[in-house]
Amino acid sequence: MSQPSDFQPKIIAYVCNWCTYLGADLAGTNRLEYPANVRIIRLPCTGRIDFNLLVKAFEMGADAVLVSGCHPGDCHYTAGNYHARRRWILFRQLLETMGIDSRRVQFSWISAAEGKKWQQVITEITEKTQELGPYAAYREICQAGG
Amino acid sequence: MARIGVFICWCGENIARNVDVERAAAQVAELPGVACAVAYKYMCSDPGQSLMRQKIVAERLTGVVVASCSPHMHLRTFRKAAAMEGLNPYLVEMANIREHCSWVHHDREQATAKAVELIGMAVAKVRCDHALQPIAIPVTRRAMVIGGGVAGIQAALDIADAGYQVVLVEREPSIGGKMAGLSETFPTLDCSQCILTPRMVDVGQHPNITLHTYSELEAIEGYVGNFKATICKKARYVDVKKCTGCGQCWNSCPSKKTPSAFDYNMGNRTAIYVPFPQAVPARPVIDRNACLHFLKGKCGICAKKCQAGAIRYDDEDQLVTEEVGAIVVATGFRLYSIGKEQSSDRTTGYGEYGYGRYPDVIDSLQFERLVSASGPTSGEIRRPSDGQVPKTVVFISCVGSRDNAKGISYCSKICCMYTAKHTMLYKHKVHDGQAHVFYMDIRSGGKNYDEFVRRAIEQDGARYHRGRVSQITEERGKLIVRGVDTLAGEPLTIEADLVVLASAMRSAGHVEELAQKLNVGYDEFGFLSESHPKLRPVETNAAGVFVCGACQGPKDIPESVAQASAAAGKVMVMFSHEQLTREPEIAKVNETNCAACFACVRACPYNAIDRADIRDRKGNIIKRTARVNQGLCMGCGTCVAVCPSKSIDLEGFTEQQVYAMLESLV
Numbered sequence: 001m002s003q004p005s006d007f008q009p010k011i012i013a014y015v016c017n018w019c020t021y022l023g024a025d026l027a028g029t030n031r032l033e034y035p036a037n038v039r040i041i042r043l044p045c046t047g048r049i050d051f052n053l054l055v056k057a058f059e060m061g062a063d064a065v066l067v068s069g070c071h072p073g074d075c076h077y078t079a080g081n082y083h084a085r086r087r088w089i090l091f092r093q094l095l096e097t098m099g100i101d102s103r104r105v106q107f108s109w110i111s112a113a114e115g116k117k118w119q120q121v122i123t124e125i126t127e128k129t130q131e132l133g134p135y136a137a138y139r140e141i142c143q144a145g146g
Numbered sequence: 147m148a149r150i151g152v153f154i155c156w157c158g159e160n161i162a163r164n165v166d167v168e169r170a171a172a173q174v175a176e177l178p179g180v181a182c183a184v185a186y187k188y189m190c191s192d193p194g195q196s197l198m199r200q201k202i203v204a205e206r207l208t209g210v211v212v213a214s215c216s217p218h219m220h221l222r223t224f225r226k227a228a229a230m231e232g233l234n235p236y237l238v239e240m241a242n243i244r245e246h247c248s249w250v251h252h253d254r255e256q257a258t259a260k261a262v263e264l265i266g267m268a269v270a271k272v273r274c275d276h277a278l279q280p281i282a283i284p285v286t287r288r289a290m291v292i293g294g295g296v297a298g299i300q301a302a303l304d305i306a307d308a309g310y311q312v313v314l315v316e317r318e319p320s321i322g323g324k325m326a327g328l329s330e331t332f333p334t335l336d337c338s339q340c341i342l343t344p345r346m347v348d349v350g351q352h353p354n355i356t357l358h359t360y361s362e363l364e365a366i367e368g369y370v371g372n373f374k375a376t377i378c379k380k381a382r383y384v385d386v387k388k389c390t391g392c393g394q395c396w397n398s399c400p401s402k403k404t405p406s407a408f409d410y411n412m413g414n415r416t417a418i419y420v421p422f423p424q425a426v427p428a429r430p431v432i433d434r435n436a437c438l439h440f441l442k443g444k445c446g447i448c449a450k451k452c453q454a455g456a457i458r459y460d461d462e463d464q465l466v467t468e469e470v471g472a473i474v475v476a477t478g479f480r481l482y483s484i485g486k487e488q489s490s491d492r493t494t495g496y497g498e499y500g501y502g503r504y505p506d507v508i509d510s511l512q513f514e515r516l517v518s519a520s521g522p523t524s525g526e527i528r529r530p531s532d533g534q535v536p537k538t539v540v541f542i543s544c545v546g547s548r549d550n551a552k553g554i555s556y557c558s559k560i561c562c563m564y565t566a567k568h569t570m571l572y573k574h575k576v577h578d579g580q581a582h583v584f585y586m587d588i589r590s591g592g593k594n595y596d597e598f599v600r601r602a603i604e605q606d607g608a609r610y611h612r613g614r615v616s617q618i619t620e621e622r623g624k625l626i627v628r629g630v631d632t633l634a635g636e637p638l639t640i641e642a643d644l645v646v647l648a649s650a651m652r653s654a655g656h657v658e659e660l661a662q663k664l665n666v667g668y669d670e671f672g673f674l675s676e677s678h679p680k681l682r683p684v685e686t687n688a689a690g691v692f693v694c695g696a697c698q699g700p701k702d703i704p705e706s707v708a709q710a711s712a713a714a715g716k717v718m719v720m721f722s723h724e725q726l727t728r729e730p731e732i733a734k735v736n737e738t739n740c741a742a743c744f745a746c747v748r749a750c751p752y753n754a755i756d757r758a759d760i761r762d763r764k765g766n767i768i769k770r771t772a773r774v775n776q777g778l779c780m781g782c783g784t785c786v787a788v789c790p791s792k793s794i795d796l797e798g799f800t801e802q803q804v805y806a807m808l809e810s811l812v
Binding site for chain 1: 218242244245246247249250253256257259263264267667687731751781782783787801804805808809811812
């Protein structure tokens with residue numbers, strides 16, 4: 001699986017507006033450096049994320065997808081992250097069924113106070129995706145399918 | 147055709163150091179739909195905003211992207227500026243190239259490339275934006291306060307004094323709450339009833355306050371500004387309008403042996419009763435479980451004695467509906483039940499202290515009644531078992547509080563202070579008595595609070611022992627209190643005549659049911675959750691519902707009153723507008739496509755989606771559909787994710803927008 005280390009993966013991060021987005025803001029305020037591979041899509045809540053968004057990200061060339069929201073019990077909308085958590089169990093099976101490598105999807109809780117954790121998560125997911133290599137296989141299937 | 151203006155901020159050196167802003171501007175200018183792209187030193191400054199406004203006019207822009215800091219910082223600023231030039235504010239988006247780019251990526255090439263992509267995503271999003279109008283909701287300028295303790299009274303009076311109608315709902319037959327039963331209050335030792343009862347009378351006589359005592363909230367419908375509350379008025383068996391409160395009935399009632407809940411079972415009351423003499427309203431209720439008329443079908447003395455003819459044995463529970471725009475919850479607290487029997491499996495009780503087994507082991511609220519001039523002993527301190535004056539009294543603090551093993555981790559905050567007060571009141575009444583206190587720490591933060599505790603120790607001679615009590619047993623009419631003095635490093639045994647347990651503050655009973663009705667969050671201990679612990683301390687996550695007093699967490703009287711006024715202030719802010727305006731970034735149903743599966747209805751955390759019928763002109767139902775209640779929807783988008791036919795979408799974060807952002811990255 002080893003890839004040349006100059007492979008720059010494309011990582012899509014779906015984050016909630018109230019916890020993880022602010023956690024990433026805090027990482028910035030504290031000048032915590034991390035790889036420049038992540039593209040954040042800000043949504044109000046992780047409860048907004050459905051399976052299509054994950055699949056579409058891969059179709060559009062993502063090598064990995066991160067879903068991150070408030071810690072359980074901290075959801076700005078009381079319960080959206082619980083929906084996301086329950087869905088994730090189902091998603092993982094669906095991903096496998098569709099032949100998508102579930103190692104390329106990561107789920108995490110990052111609060112507005114956890115700038116450091118954001119830095120760690122992004123660094124880890126970038127390194128992990130570099131090891132896994134470009135996710136060309138799925139894109140090829142998509143293109144072949146029209 | 148879209149004409150989008152991109153404005154890239156240098157943020158002084160903050161962005162420009164790591165992002166080549168001019169190159170980024172040149173690159174994004176090539177993107178489809180971009181009419182102009184400029185970089186400027188400080189976009190948020192006055193000249194920066196003016197530049198944006200000039201371009202909106204000169205370039206006839208249909209959308210704006212500001213690439214600068216976090217939208218949490220300045221999205222509102224730029225939307226406001228755009229609105230001044232007549233551009234719909236929801237056509238303005240931001241790309242965060244500072245916190246998420248220049249501050250965290252030091253490689254200039256990489257950072258510039260990422261900034262260009264982030265701006266590209268924002269441009270793609272703006273292309274799919276459409277104008278949104280803030281949602282206007284009418285407000286019923288009438289408030290409901292739930293709970294008539296000191297917090298509820300304060301909130302009701304403040305709102306009523308501001309000229310708005312208030313409906314005050316109280317579960318007990320009288321308002322007054324826990325404070326009405328207290329003897330004297332720290333740190334001034336002023337009489338609780340002397341300061342509270344005038345305020346109770348103010349409530350009873352206020353032209354703007356409708357009082358529902360002996361009543362509970364049955365159901366609530368609606369949303370912020372437009373609640374419809376159904377209140378159950380329990381049968382009193384007394385016609386409140388006819389009754390004059392003369393007292394003939396309760397003075398002649400032959401059933402006198404019911405433990406008084408107001409006296410925490412330290413004294414008895416009659417079957418027809420007012421909880422305490424200064425009750426508001428001063429109208430009795432009949433306890434049908436004690437009344438001989440209801441139990442045996444006899445008696446009827448009260449009806450014969452009542453000259454006003456106010457006794458109504460055939461009275462029934464009544465449901466009344468009240469329309470209100472805002473709700474203040476002030477349901478207060480109850481004490482941790484110390485005995486072994488527990489209502490919740492979380493708490494385990496203190497069987498080892500013998501509460502409930504030994505009559506002379508009492509809790510702090512019972513002690514309050516014992517020292518109160520209006521209490522069952524008229525203020526003389528006599529122990530419950532034999533009526534003797536106790537010469538040695540042991541006070542134990544932190545009974546339940548800060549004790550994970552017993553199920554509660556938090557500090558109840560007020561016990562250190564009232565325990566010090568209890569030792570003083572005791573000493574003032576029993577001059578040759580000795581008070582002992584077992585404590586973990588003395589927490590006396592507050593104006594004149596620590597001085598008060600020092601007074602209890604230094605002037606009134608209370609002996610404080612730092613340590614816990616392991617067991618209390620009864621021998622020869624004495625309570626043997628075995629504990630430890632950890633400062634002396636020795637076990638300590640005290641023969642006491644009376645033991646007073648400062649048991650933990652818990653949220654009032656059944657508050658969880660109320661919270662669920664109101665859609666307000668609560669913590670593992672049943673305390674209601676505020677919206678933000680620092681910045682929104684009296685708001686809840688349910689719009690239009692506010693909290694104050696001990697239902698939100700342990701607190702003393704001054705804090706409860708302050709919080710109540712704060713909640714009242716928030717209500718008044720709401721009522722100062724004819725209409726409420728809400729953010730339009732909420733869910734929207736495509737009613738033509740909706741298959742009426744109502745998965746969204748079940749997923750919505752705010753009960754904001756209704757099942758609606760679409761009818762033709764003759765009134766026949768053509769189809770059913772989900773419909774979003776604009777007053778309730780908070781815009782989380784959980785419904786969008788569960789909709790199998792994608793017939794519901796979230797304004798500002800539509801499917802189309804998210805996909806467009808993804809596509810821009812290809």
